[in-house]
Amino acid sequence: MSPLWRTPGPVFQGFMDAGEILFQRPYLGVLLWSTVPHLVD
Incomplete structure (x- = not known):
């Protein structure tokens, strides 16, 4: 997974x-x- 600060705006906003x-x-x-x-199991 990429760090939060590298995620696109909309994805970050979703988080x-x-x-x-x-x-x-x-x-x-x-x-x-x-x-x-x-x-998951």
Whole structure:
């Protein structure tokens, strides 16, 4: 993965939006954290 400062604007903005959403709704982060590993396996 490339460093964040090298990602294109829209992608970086998407990351920022996602971070803001997760910061406002921590349970979504917990949900993602518990779900994603199972999807990857």
